[in-house]
Amino acid sequence: MSDIQDKPTIVQDENVSLKPRKRGGCVGHCLKLWWVYLIVLIVIVVIAVPVILLVAVPKIAQSKLDEAELSIQGIRMMNSQAKNFTMSINSTILSDGKIKATIDGFPGKMYLEDYHDHTPFAIINFPETTADAMQVVNVTQFTEINDIAAFTAFNTFLLMNDTFRVTVEGDTFVTVHGIARRYPVTFKKTVTLPGLRLFAGTTVFDTSITLSPDARGNNFKGKTRIPNHSLVTFEIGNTTFHNYLLGNEVGTVYIDDLTLSPGDDNVFDMRATIDNGPVLTAIQEKPYCEDGNLPFQLRGKDVTNHGQYLNYFADALAAGNQTIEIDIGGTIKKLTGQAVACKA
Ligand SMILES: *[C@@H]1O[C@H](CO)[C@@H](O)[C@H](O)[C@H]1NC(C)=O
Ligand SMILES: *[C@@H]1O[C@H](CO)[C@@H](O)[C@H](O)[C@H]1NC(C)=O
Ligand SMILES: *[C@@H]1O[C@H](CO)[C@@H](O)[C@H](O)[C@H]1NC(C)=O
Ligand SMILES: *[C@@H]1O[C@H](CO)[C@@H](O)[C@H](O)[C@H]1NC(C)=O
Ligand SMILES: *[C@@H]1O[C@H](CO)[C@@H](O)[C@H](O)[C@H]1NC(C)=O
Ligand SMILES: *[C@@H]1O[C@H](CO)[C@@H](O)[C@H](O)[C@H]1NC(C)=O
Ligand SMILES: CC(=O)N[C@H]1CO[C@H](CO)[C@@H](O)[C@@H]1O
Numbered sequence: 001m002s003d004i005q006d007k008p009t010i011v012q013d014e015n016v017s018l019k020p021r022k023r024g025g026c027v028g029h030c031l032k033l034w035w036v037y038l039i040v041l042i043v044i045v046v047i048a049v050p051v052i053l054l055v056a057v058p059k060i061a062q063s064k065l066d067e068a069e070l071s072i073q074g075i076r077m078m079n080s081q082a083k084n085f086t087m088s089i090n091s092t093i094l095s096d097g098k099i100k101a102t103i104d105g106f107p108g109k110m111y112l113e114d115y116h117d118h119t120p121f122a123i124i125n126f127p128e129t130t131a132d133a134m135q136v137v138n139v140t141q142f143t144e145i146n147d148i149a150a151f152t153a154f155n156t157f158l159l160m161n162d163t164f165r166v167t168v169e170g171d172t173f174v175t176v177h178g179i180a181r182r183y184p185v186t187f188k189k190t191v192t193l194p195g196l197r198l199f200a201g202t203t204v205f206d207t208s209i210t211l212s213p214d215a216r217g218n219n220f221k222g223k224t225r226i227p228n229h230s231l232v233t234f235e236i237g238n239t240t241f242h243n244y245l246l247g248n249e250v251g252t253v254y255i256d257d258l259t260l261s262p263g264d265d266n267v268f269d270m271r272a273t274i275d276n277g278p279v280l281t282a283i284q285e286k287p288y289c290e291d292g293n294l295p296f297q298l299r300g301k302d303v304t305n306h307g308q309y310l311n312y313f314a315d316a317l318a319a320g321n322q323t324i325e326i327d328i329g330g331t332i333k334k335l336t337g338q339a340v341a342c343k344a
Contacts, residue, residue, distance in 0.1 A: 053179065053181065057176060057179060057181075057183060058183040058184070058185070060099070061099070061101065061174045061176060061183050061185055062185045062186070064095060064096075064098075064099050064101075064131065065103070065174065065185050065186075065187060066188075067095065067096070068093050068094065068095035068131075068189075069093065069094045069095070069189075070091060070092075070093050070168065070189035070191055071091060071092055071094070071191065072089060072090070072091045072191050072193065072231060073090040073091060073092065073231065074088075074089070074090040074231050074232075074233070074262070075087070075088070075089050075090075075193075075231055075232045075233070076088040076089075076232070076233040076234070077232065077233070077234040077235065078233075078234070078235045079235065080234065080235045080236065080237060080305050080310055080313070081305070081306070081308050081310075082145075082308040082309065082310060082311075083144065083145055084142060084143060084144050084145055085143055085145070085235075086140065086141070086142055086143065087122060087124070087139075087140070087141055087143040088138070088139065088140040088141075089124060089137075089138070089139050090136075090138045091136075091137045091138070091139075092134060092135060092136055092137065093129065093134075093135040093137060094133065094134055094135075095131055095132075095133060095135075096133065097131065097132050097133030097134075099131050099176060100130075100131065100176070100177040100178075101130065101131040101174050101175060101176045101177060102128060102129075102130055102131075102174070102175045102177070103128065103129045103130070103131065103172055103173075103174050103185070103187070104128055104172045104173045104174070104175075104182070105125065105126055105127045105128045105129075105172070106125075106126050106170040106171065106172035106187065107123050107124070107125055107126075107170055108123065108124045108125075108126045108168045108169060108170040108187065109123055109168070109169050109170060110122045110123070110124055110166055110167070110168050111150070111166070111167055111169075112150075112153060112154055112157055112164065112165070112166060112167075113165035113166065113167045113190050114157075114164065114165055115150075115153050115157065118167070119147050119149070119150040120146070120147065120150060121145075121147065121150040121151040121153065121154040122143050122145075122151070122154075123143070123144075123146070124139060124141065124143075124168065125139065125141055126139070126168075126170065126172075126187070127139065131174075145312065148311065148312055151312045152311070152312040152315045152316055154166075155312055155313060155315075155316035156315070156316040156319050157195065158193075158195050158196055158230060158232060158316070159195065159196045159198060159199075159316050159317065159319065159320070160195065160196075160197075160198055160319060160320055161195035161197070162194070162195055162197055162229075163192050163193065163194055163195055164192070164193060164195050165190055165191070165192050165193070166190070166191055166193055167188065167189065167190045167191075168187070168188070168189050168191070169186070169187065169188040169189075170186070170187050170188075171184065171185075171186050171187075172184075172185060172186075172187055173185065193230065193231060193232075194229050194230050194231060195229065195230055196228060196229055196230050196232075196260075197229050198320050198322050199226050199227065199322050200227070200229075200322070201227045202224060202225065202226045202227065202298075202322060202324050203224065203225050203324070204222050204223070204224050204270065204324055204326045205222060205223055205224075205225070205327075206222055206223045207220070207221065207222035207326060207327065207328075207330075207331040208220070208221050208222065208331060208334065208335070209328075209331050209332065209334075209335055210335075211335075213273065216271070217273045218254070218271040218272060218273050219272070219273060219274055219276070220251075220271065220272040220273070220274050221269070221270070221271050221272075222269075222270050222271075222272075222326075223267055223268065223269060223270065224255065224267070224268055224270045224324075225264065225266060225267050226260060226266045226268070227263075227264050227266070228260045228261060228262050228263060228264075228266055229262075230262060231262055232260075232262070233259070233260065233261045233262065234259065234260055235259045235305065236258040236259065236260065236303055236305065236310070236313050237257070237258060237303055237304055237305025237306070237310060237313070238254070238255075238256050238257065238258070238303070238304045238305065239254070239255045239256075239258045239300065239302070239303050239313075239317070240252055240253065240254050240255075240300075240301040240302045240303075241253040241254075241255075241298040241299060241300055241301055241317070242298070242299045242300075242301050243272060243274065243296055243297070243298060244296065244297040244298075244299070244321065245278055245279060245282055245294060245295075245296055245297075246278075246282060246295075248278060250274055250275045250278050250279060250296075251272055251273050251274035251275055252272060252273050252301065253270055253271075253272040253298060254270065254271050254272065255268050255269070255270050256268075256269070279294065279328060282294055283328050283329060283332065283340050284340060284341070284342060284343040285342070285343060286342055288328075288329075289329070289340055289341065289342035289343070290342065291329070292327050292328060292329020292330050292332075292333075292339075292340060293325040293326065293327055293328070293329070294325070294326055294328045295323050295324070295325055296323070296324050296325075296326055297321040297322065297323050297324075298321065298322050298324060299317070299318055299320065299321045299322075300313075300314055300315075300316070300317020300318040300319075301314070301317075301318065302314055303317065328340075
């Protein structure tokens with residue numbers, strides 16, 4: 001298969017038309033049959049050439065495009081607003097580089113491969129590329145959110161999963177060098193991306209509790225480190241979380257100006273308004289009183305960025321609870337100077 005594809009098609013064309021000429025030494029016999037050669041030539045020109053140009057080349061071009069591999073190194077979603085954001089994608093396309101061709105720029109629909117109706121959550125304008133073995137495609141563009149439900153689903157898949165699949169698909173044209181014709185082809189690639197695993201591994205430290213709330217009503221402060229297992233950097237904004245303890249809501253957690261980047265360097269100030277009663281009751285019970293840690297659960301509540309409510313992040317963050325152990329025993333000891341004792 002690759003033998004045929006490797007040869008520029010022009011060469012095959014010449015080989016065929018050379019054949020009749022090679023038998024040119026046959027004067028009388030050949031002259032009589034000149035019309036046979038003419039018909040053969042016409043058949044070749046009228047049928048074979050168009051078949052190659054109209055059927056073979058586009059098929060080869062499409063199959064080469066299908067074999068190429070798209071991989072994504074990074075995605076950034078910045079300046080998040082209710083109806084739009086700025087998206088950057090760093091990606092590479094790898095192919096065998098055996099065909100010299102140009103692929104026109106095109107709008108690529110991006111959708112979740114494993115979500116029911118494949119509604120695009122974003123359209124990315126792919127620039128013109130060549131069929132070189134290694135193509136770097138870095139794009140930064142203003143992106144309209146045309147379908148909030150699809151974009152919320154994307155954020156939810158990103159948040160909840162270890163990995164998830166995104167497909168980029170669009171119709172475009174390819175020009176094979178040496179053939180003055182643009183052939184329609186479809187670019188369709190599915191990539192597997194790492195997800196955020198619901199922020200598994202988030203920790204809270206440098207905690208302090210105050211007996212009376214501050215001006216904003218907060219009585220708990222600390223820092224949180226949120227690991228980002230994904231390739232996505234995103235500006236979320238001012239974010240609040242429901243805070244549950246042993247199945248009951250005990251308060252609200254606030255993280256301001258939340259922008260998550262890939263890696264472990266996501267450390268943010270957090271503050272909270274907590275009902276002291278249930279926390280003090282729980283911390284005196286076994287096993288919590290033994291090491292002082294209480295298992296809080298956080299679930300997204302509201303997201304506001306520069307005055308706009310971002311329901312596509314709020315709804316995604318509300319899709320699941322993340323359990324975080326917080327050293328409440330140690331925090332209380334810092335305030336009172338005394339360790340919490342187990343209730344008899
Ligand atoms: C793309 O790569 C450049 C250069 O390494 C980097 O500055 C930028 O943050 C990357 N963008 C994304 C979306 O990963
Ligand atoms: C982006 O969306 C916001 C509303 O969320 C709107 O105010 C703004 O005009 C939009 N920007 C553009 C360039 O369309
Ligand atoms: C494109 O992104 C890659 C990272 O994927 C980076 O190494 C490269 O410098 C970027 N190129 C430009 C022009 O931003
Ligand atoms: C990803 O997360 C969504 C939403 O929680 C879920 O419906 C889907 O099955 C998950 N799995 C994969 C592999 O995408
Ligand atoms: C999160 O946990 C709370 C308290 O245990 C529970 O009421 C709620 O249904 C949970 N939500 C999700 C999405 O798991
Ligand atoms: C977050 O809220 C604070 C007030 O609590 C405000 O000053 C700040 O501008 C907000 N940040 C964003 C990104 O909306
Ligand atoms: C791309 C990248 O830096 N990913 C990191 C995301 O965070 C996890 C854990 O925090 C790291 O293991 C990944 O390397």
